[in-house]
Amino acid sequence: MLIAVVSGFVFSLAVPLLHRTVRNVTDWLVVLLPFSLFIYFSFLTQPIAAGGVLSSSHAWAPSVGVNLSFVLDGLSLLFAILISGIGALVFLYSSGYFKGHSGLGRFYAYLLIFMASMLGLVLSDNVIALFIFWELTSLSSYLLIGFDHERSSARSAARQALLVTSVGGLALLAGLLLLGEAGGSFELSQLLREREAIRSHRFYVPIVVLIMVAAFTKSAQFPFHFWLPNAMEAPAPVSTYLHSATMVKAGIYLLARLSPVLGGARIWQGTIVVVGAITMLIGACLAIKETDIKRILAYSTVSILGVLTFLLGLGTRAAVEAAVAYLFIHALYKAGLFLVAGIIDHETGIRDVTRLSGLARIMPVTALAAAVAGLSMAGLPPLFGFIGKELLYTATLQAPLANSILTAAVLLTSALLVAVAGIVSLGPFIGRTMTLSEKHGGVPLTMTAGPVVLAGLGLLIGLLPNLVAGRIVSSAVGAVLAQPAAIKLALLHGLTVQLGLSGLTFALGVTAYLRRDALRRAVSRFDLGTALGPAKGYSLTLDGMTALARLQTRILQSGHLHIYLFIILAVTVGLVGSWLVRYYGLMRLEGWADIRFYEFLTALVIVAATIVIVRASSRLFSVVALGVVGYSMGIIYIIFGAPDLAMTQFSIDTLTVILLLLVLYRLPRYARYSTTLERLRDAAIALAVGVLVTGLTLAATAVPPISQISSYFAENSYLLAKGRNVVNVILVDFRAFDTLGEITVLAVAAIGVYSLMKLRGNGSDG
Amino acid sequence: MTSLILSTATTYLLPLLLLLSVYLLLHGHDVPGGGFVGGVVAAAAFALYAIAHGVEEARRVLHTHPRTLIGLGLLTALLSGVIAFVSNEPFLKGLWTTVTLPVEWKLGTPTLFDVGVYLVVVGVTLMIIFSVAED
Amino acid sequence: MKVLLLLPLLIPLLTAIISLLVWDRRLQRIFGVIGMAGLLGSAVGLLRTVCKEGIQAVQVGGWPAPFGITLVADVFAAIMVVMAGLMGLAVMVYSLTSMDKRRESFGYYPLTHIMLMGVCGSFLTGDIFNLYVWFEVMLIASFVLTELGSEKAQLEGAIKYVTLNLVSSALFLTAVGVLYGMVGTLNMADLANQLAKVKPSGLVTTASMLFFLAFGIKAAVFPLFFWLPASYHTPPVSVSAIFAALLTKVGVYALIRVFSLLFTGQTAATHGLILAVAGLTMATGVLGAVAQNDFRRLLSFHIVSQIGYMIMGLGLFTPLGLAGSIFHIVHNMLAKTNLFLISGVVHRVKGTYQLSSLGGLSRSSPGLAILFLVSAFSLAGMPPLSGFWSKLILVQAGLQAREYTIVAVALVVSLLTLYSMTKIWNEVFWKTDPAEGEQEPAKTDSFGEAESSLALLAPIVVIGCLIVSIGLAAQPVFALFEKAAHQLMNPAEYIRAVLGELP
Amino acid sequence: MQTVMAFVVGALYAAGLYLMMRRSIFKLIIGLALLSHGSNLFLFLMGYLTRGGPPITPPEAVRPVAPFADPLPQALILTAIVIGFGVQAFAVVLIRRAHETLGTDDLDKMQSTDVD
Structure with a gap:
């Protein structure tokens, strides 16, 4: 199974190159891969249906609990077959759809990555691996929706889809990690055993909420549904594959997969049923409103996703049966219809259903396939769709809660x-024949193959439902319910309530179709979605965030150096000051007696010169005063036994003053820029820091230190290091390493000054 | 600027100050002084010379670009540390030997290190002063 | 093999010295690359030794600890040195093409080497004052690199950069002073022992706040990061790239070092503060990025945001959290540097960093587009790239420590990161070039020459491959980081390596 | 005297930072110089002020005669002073160039790199 998943990734790397060199062979190779996977998975239906489970495990990052462990049971098998089977048809279709397109190699690569990720998603037993594949499907979806990236609508739709699903992705990550905490493992098979512990865990509610957010965003449930119709910016094969048959069902898969672990509780059941039902209704209404054929299909997909969601929420045996069957059915007919829509778009360049008519004569095969798929969608016998509808009504009628409301809603x-x-599969093909502007060479076989095969399967399964009932549907249902299920599907059950409801549905539907224009106007009138809907919310959120970002940045990154300094100092005073006061108390001023006059005088000179500098109105004056400060410090160093320091201080001070004087005459006059208020504010914070430093000085030296290190130096500087001047010995021997760094700094400073003076700007900034 | 007295004075002051700087450097290990202060004094000597005779002239007397002095100084300091590797000692380990020239003279890698410091300081100071003064 | 500890310092120094002495532009280029390769080689050797033989320490000058200066390499330090060498080499090769002759002639190469020396010194030193010295070496070199060329914007940015970093240095020096005043020692292992004995420990915490501020400014955390967005986008792109790779990370490294070795007495207060700052840093940084419309400014703000993740693990102060921090540092060095390098290539081809004036690159340079995607998605924490793992580990660590707020912030910020990365992607790569149709833009640039584009692209390709391989081979990488985190959480081994078996 | 000097240090920090917060670039550089004086003096105080001899071993002795000043802070300050000098020299010239190139000495007029 690892090979099944990884092969797609590996192949995706090679495809762009292959496509450049051996174009025609590549077209077939990319079909061959999903097709052989399809065959492989088809052969596995027998053993899985017999109750077997296939698993394999490969360590990836076991330290964080991430493994590439795969389990193939009924549910994942159903998905794997859809992914590989429809994948093969979609790749085939793409080769015709994009014939001669320069980006086809890239397109194949993205699509292969998607397929592999999707397979990984449904096969993973490790929830973190599942998450990784989940995110990869989002990523590849981003690249695929934006495939036609010259259009700005495609770019923003791609980003919208990515962001919305990533919200879900993050929720999923958090949810799965919590699930792992609660269940003590990241392996689904392990978690299933811990279901009782998980359900009573304090994380249970957060887990459920997070998982639901993930599932709802991915499967386009209200209020996140808006990204899916916008994603119709993607090329038709993408819409077919990702946005109807597979990726959007990942959320459904997640709910189905986790319902044995998490399901059953009121919060799970209630929320999912309500959200699913709302989505179902909204999707259907909005589908009627649209005129763009792909958007109509997208909204109807939203609606069906709602159906699947609420069925899984109900969680009864009948509901799960219906869900699994419907998922299968929908994949067949909706993929077919999307491919048809792609053909129409490809051949006519028109997607507006009100402008399409009479295409049956131009593309008869396509029309036939569309009709059969449409009938399945409408739920007419003898198609698979009819069976699904019967199951659906059975499920709602037996629903443990609100069965009449649900049944009415479904109706x-x-x-x-x-x-x-009717609108999508009948309308465009009947009526007056359109005149196509371009020379029309007939739809290539590669493109018609998909719709025909899919529609044909819908018919075949409708007639012989037990082809799949035992092998695929039963084991899938069994996996969701976590107990064996044997399901028999039949086309007709005799005269039942369900049959009556089906008939009523059809009658109502036909009426609606005939009065579709009136209906469209009516729905549009009541539509508040554009003004108040979640799509608006999305754009408001983005705008709001951008505005907030700008505001925050303008405040924080104001460009005023003095404000930056002020903030930093204020934080310093806050953090250091609070600790100092808390643990050291207020100042303890001792040692006043131990003062000699000339020492005090020197200190006084320093302070006085400092005040002069602060208040100076002439540059020369402040430079001189700065020199005074430096020299007085030198005197302090002499008094307290540091002649080396004093010599250094004197020489450095001289150099500094010379340097300042050298550059001084170029600088402008001392100007007062700030207001008095600003000055007071700055003075206050500067004084606060000053007080803080004074306090720190007193606190840190409250007990005169006896440095073991210094004693060692004094002891050994002559004996071991052969030098009498301890300070110098420290500099060139004990801590010569510091000095090495120090002279390096000097060297760099000199290069810096040199470059500043000699290297003049005005070159290019590269 | 170029008064006769100053230029004459600096011409004689230069070697004297340089001598002083070397003294400070070599005795720094035992009395206050050392490579840094020595270097500053030496640089001051050249700086004075530059004030008196102009930067061009000072550069000529120096014979070499200050940058080269910096490089040589760093190299000397680095070498004084690396020498220890030869006798399998850690970097910058002080190694001493006594040379008996006219007077007994202790010579060690720390002295060499201080020479490096001295050279860097001379180079740096002059590079800064020359660059700024030439502008 | 004690010399291995010194080579990451001596090789850049020697390279810089040679460059100073020959001062010939072309020779400097050659020595520049050789020196960086040597640095990388010695760093890898050091990492191998540390992994095999445990923490390495060498007493410089042969004076026993705690009297002399000690160089120490634990796994964390060795990893950082390896990364510094790697990034240095990548940027150096990139510079061969991207750096202009004027800057090359005024010391670009020796300056970069000295900066690397300062960076490696900061990673390896075991002495708190020596750390100050290496910080200064790194800083002054970065000051000069920031202004080198004296463009208007560079000078403006440099003033803020220099001023605020000097404040940080003053705070650092003050903090070192306080420690010396309290316990009279500078060796970090010795300090760890002595500080544990100080009563009342409140003063130790006060000192720790000074360190937090000093290193916080360097690491550019909230609300001390102003210098970074003001200056990082002003110098040439290879300088921005090496800054992005190394400088803030040295601040983070220092934070992790002192708050795992020295200041562990009051973790509820100190590490709680760090955690809060981590969250705020992530959020304000990413919002700053969202507001930008310039490729490099956007990336600069992201540096700030990502620093939040790096100190998040420190704030959690669990082995898993620290391992996550280290993972994030390594990942971010790769991803962020690569993004800067890519922005440089884009600028070279199109002549601008403004997103609105860019476009069409996915068609004209598909290879570059893929490399951008890899780095950008990795930065946003998308699986299975390197950034995903560090995010996963940090989030996991946060949940285990029951710090749900920070986890939520981290996740939301990663979404916003994704948002701003797709903004760049949509604008620069997907959008059609607004200049298309008009005069062909400055494509006549030397970019066409195969040789020069190889030097530009090779580092980007190599780093891109590393991002992917770390993602795919997360286990061995993570095991290494776990080991590093384990050493950080148990400083006894470090102390023993430095001081020997003293009581 | 330690206490008196503690206040001097505080004054140096306060004055330095206050000047750095002014908008004139010249005051910025003076402020930086004062700040670095402040931190050097702070470091000196951390060794505790000792009147008496410098830490130099007199001839014929093998160690300095107590009481002598703590040599280690002195060495640290020496390093710090020199580093500070290098950085300041660079900063002075940087500011001069900035003034020359940007045509202003008002720091508040230098915000083009922050504000979009």
């Missing part, structure tokens, strides 16, 4: 979807 939705099916 309404289904009726609307019947109308939608």
Whole structure:
């Protein structure tokens, strides 16, 4: 299974190169990979249906609990078959759709990455690995939606899809990590055993909420549904593959996968059912409103995703059966219809259903496939869709809560979807034949193959449902319910309530189709979505965030150096001051007696000169006063036994004053720029720091230190280091390493001054 | 600027100050002084010379670009540390030997290190002063 | 193999000295690359030795600790030195093409080497005052590199950069002074022993606040980061890149070092503060980035934001958290440097950093586009790239420590990071070039020459591959970081390596 | 005397920082110089002021005669002074160049690199 997943990634690396060199072979190679995977998974249906589970595990980062462990059970098998099977058709279709497009190699690569990630997602037993693949599907979806990146709408749609699903991704990561904490493992198979512990864990509610956010964003549930129709900016194969058949069902997969672990509680059931039902209705209504064929399909997909969600929320046996069957059915007919929409778009350049008509004569095969898929969507016998609808009604009628409301909602939705099916699969093909502006050479076989195969399967399974019932559906249902299930599907059950409801649905749907224009106007009138809907919320959030970011940045990064300094000093006073006061108390001033007059005088000179500098109004004056400060410090050094320091201080001070005087005459007059208030504010904080430093000095030397290090130096400087001047010995021997750094600093400073003076600007900034 | 007295004085002051600087350097190990102060004095000698005779002339008397002095100084300091590797001692380990020239003279890697400091300081100070003064 | 500890310092110094003495632009280029390669080689050797034989220490000058200056390499320090060598080499090769002749003739290469020496010195020293010295070496070199060329913006940025960093240095010196005043020693291992004995320990915490501020300014944490966005985008791009790779990380390194070795007595207060600052740094940094419309300014603000993640692990102060921090440092060095290098290539091709005037690069340079995607998505923590793992580990550590707020902030900030990365991607790579149709832009640049573009692209490709390989081979990498974190959490081994078996 | 000097140090820090917060670049450089004086003196005080001999071993002795001043802070300050000198020399010239190139000495007029 590792090979099954990894092969796609590896192949994706090679494809762009291959495509440049052996174009035609590549077209077939990329179909071959998913097709062979499809065959592989198909052969596995038998053993899995017999109750087997295939697993393999490879360590990746075991220290953080991440392993590439894969488990193939009924649920993942269903998904794997859809991914590989529809994948093969989509790759085939793409080769025709993008014939001659220069970016096809890149497109294949993205699509392969997606396919591999999606397979990884449904096969992973390790939840972190699952998350990794989940994010990879988001990423590849971003690249695929924005494939046509010259259009700004495609770029923003791609980003919208990425951001919305990434919100979910983050929630998923947090949720899964909490789940791992609660269950003590990241392996799903392990977690399943800990279900009781998890359900009573204090993390249970956060986990459920986070997982639901993840599932709802990925599967375009209200209020996150808006990204999916916008994602129709993607090329048709992408819409088919990602946005109807596979990726958007990842959220459904997640709910199904985790419902044995997390399901059952009121919060789980209630929220999922309500959100799913709302999504179902909104999707159906918005589908009616649209005229763009791909957006219509997208909204109907949203609606079906809502159906699947609420069925999984119900969690009853009937509901899960319906969900699994419907998931399968929907993948078949919706993928087919998307491919058809792509053909229409490709051949006519028009996606507006009100402008499309009579295409049946131009593309008869496509029309036939569309019709069959449309019938399945409408839920008419003898198609697979009909079976699904029966199961759906069975589930709602048996629902443990609000069964009549749910049934009514499903009835309404289904009726609307019947109308939608008519609009997309019938409307464009009947009526007056359009005149196509360009020379029309017929739809290539590579493109029609997909719709035909998918529609044909819908018909075949409808007629012989037990082809899949035992092998695929049963084991999938069993996996979701975490107990074996044997399911028989049949086209007709006799005269039941469900049949009656189906009939009613169809009748209502046909009426809606016939009055579709009136209906569209009516829905548009009540539509508040553009003004108040979540899409608006998304853009408001982005704008708000940008505004906040600008505001914050303007305040923080104001460009005023003195404000930066002020903030830094204020933080210093706050942090250091609070600790000093808390633990050292207020100043303890001792040692006043031990003062000699000339020492005090020197100190006084320093302070006086400092005050002069602060208040000086002439540059020369302040430079001289600065010199005085330096020399007085030298005197202090002499008094307290530091002749080396004094010599250094004197020489450095002289150099500094010379340097200042040298550059001084170029500088402007001393100017007063700040207001008095600013000066007072700055003075206050500067004084506060001064007081702080004084306090620190007293606190740190409250007990005169007896430095063991210094004694060692004094003891050994002559005996071991052969020098009488201890300070010099420290500098050139004990701590010569410091001095090495010091002279390096000097050297760099000299290079700096040299470059500042000699290297004049006005070159290019590269 | 170039008064006769100053230029004559500096011409004689230069070697004297340089001598003083070397004294400070070599005796720094035992009395206050050392490479840094010595270097500053030496640099001051050249700086004075530059004031009196102009930077061009001072550069000529110096014979070499201050940058080279910096490089040589750093190299000397580095070498004084690396010598210890030869006798398998850690970097910058002080090694001493006594040379009996006219007077007994202790010579060690720390002295060499201080010479490096001296050279760097001379180079740096002059590089800064020359660059600024030439502008 | 004690000499291995010194080579990361001596090789750059020697290279710089040779450059100073020959001062020939072309020779400097050659020595520059050789020196960096030597640095990287010695660093790898050091890391191998440390992993095999435990923490290495050498007493410079042969004076026993705590009297002389000690160089110490634990796994963390060795990793950082390796990264410094790697980034140095990458940027050096990149500079061969990207750096202009004027700057090359005024000491670009020796300055970079000396900066690297300061950086490695800061990583390896075991003496707190010596750390100050290496900080200054690194700083002065970075000062000069910032202004080198004296463009208007450079000078403006440099003034803020210099001023605020000098404040940081003054605080650092004050902090060192306080420690010496209290316990009379400078050796960090010795300090760890002595500080534990000081009563009342409140003064130790006060001193720790000084260190936090001094290193916090260097690391550019909230609210001390102003110098960084003001200056990082002003020098040539290879300088921005090496700064982004190393300088703030030295601040982070120092924070981690002192707050795991010296100041562990009041973790509730000190590390709690660090955690809060981590969250604020992430948030304000990323918001700053969101507000930008210039490629490099945007990246600069992201540096700030990512620093938050690096100190988050320190704030949590658990082995997993620290391992996450180290992982994030390493990952961020790679990703951020690469993004800067890419921005430089973009600038070279299109002549601007303004997002609005850029476009069309995914068509004209698909290879560069892929490399950008890898680095940008890694920065945003997308799996399976390096950034994902560090994010995963930090988040996991946060959850285990029950610090849910910081986890939430970290996750939301990673979303905003993704947002701003896609902003660059959409604008620079996907959008059509606004200049298209008009005169062909400055494509006549020397970029066309195969040789020069190789030197530009090779570092980007290598770093890109590293980002991917760390992502794919997360286990061995993480095991190394875990080991480093383990050593940090148990300073006894460090202290023993420095002081020997003293009581 | 330690106490008196503690106040001197405080005054140096306060004055230095206050000047750095002015908008004139010239005051900035003077402020930096005062700040560095302040931190050097602070370091000196950390060795505790000792009247008496410098830490020099007199001839014929093998160690300095007590009481002598703590040599280690002196060495540290020496290093710090020299480093400070290098940095300041650079800063002085930087500021001069900035003034020359930007045509202003008002720091508040230098915000183009911060504000978009």
